[in-house]
Amino acid sequence: MAHDTTRIAPGDLAALLGSRLCHDLVSPLGAIGNGVELLEMSPDFPGLSRSPELRLISDAVIAARARIQAYRMAFGLASDDQRIGRAELAGLLDGITAQGRLQITLDGSGDFARPEVRMVMLALMCLETAMPWGGRVIVLHDAPGWRLVASCERSRIDPCLWAWLGGGMARRPAPSEVHFALLAEAALAQNRPLRHEFDQTGGEIAF
Numbered sequence: 001m002a003h004d005t006t007r008i009a010p011g012d013l014a015a016l017l018g019s020r021l022c023h024d025l026v027s028p029l030g031a032i033g034n035g036v037e038l039l040e041m042s043p044d045f046p047g048l049s050r051s052p053e054l055r056l057i058s059d060a061v062i063a064a065r066a067r068i069q070a071y072r073m074a075f076g077l078a079s080d081d082q083r084i085g086r087a088e089l090a091g092l093l094d095g096i097t098a099q100g101r102l103q104i105t106l107d108g109s110g111d112f113a114r115p116e117v118r119m120v121m122l123a124l125m126c127l128e129t130a131m132p133w134g135g136r137v138i139v140l141h142d143a144p145g146w147r148l149v150a151s152c153e154r155s156r157i158d159p160c161l162w163a164w165l166g167g168g169m170a171r172r173p174a175p176s177e178v179h180f181a182l183l184a185e186a187a188l189a190q191n192r193p194l195r196h197e198f199d200q201t202g203g204e205i206a207f
Contacts (some may be wrong), residue, residue: 016074022068033061066095074121082114101134108141119186121149123205125179130155151202165196
């Protein structure tokens with residue numbers, strides 16, 4: 001029996017769906033952002049650009065667009081031949097930092113394989129889950145590996161979630177926790193063993 005080459009692996013199909021959703025959400029958010037800018041420049045509404053209401057809308061749109069770009073990188077399809085420049089990665093990290101909970105520093109140069117950057121974004125989401133009150137993360141790239149080193153005043157650690165990164169499956173993650181399972185699957189697909197540790201004041205994820 002001939003192999004059916006038209007079938008798509010479930011993981012790739014989910015990634016394609018993620019890419020599609022993010023792509024379709026970016027356009028209306030861009031339109032809202034453009035509308036806000038036009039209102040700010042319009043002579044018909046003097047002083048509107050300084051109003052707290054419009055600032056709130058503008059900041060919300062910027063934050064939503066940054067989050068969707070991060071989701072697109074983390075949950076979208078990542079081909080081995082795609083490369084991401086340092087400036088683009090720094091922009092993604094700045095978008096997360098602008099949302100206030102994490103302060104992220106990138107220590108690396110050159111360009112990077114998109115599957116690796118996808119793992120970086122998923123690892124950041126894992127650290128964000130562990131540091132709901134905020135913290136600091138240094139993203140270190142020392143070819144061929146990555147280290148994400150985190151520090152915080154206090155953390156919230158769920159051993160069942162972190163077990164995914166060690167090859168265990170203690171429980172099914174909730175939708176808001178799916179990045180733990182996705183990072184584990186991405187590491188297997190890239191043949192990159194995950195190393196991790198975390199305590200009350202920080203830790204790291206390396207691959």
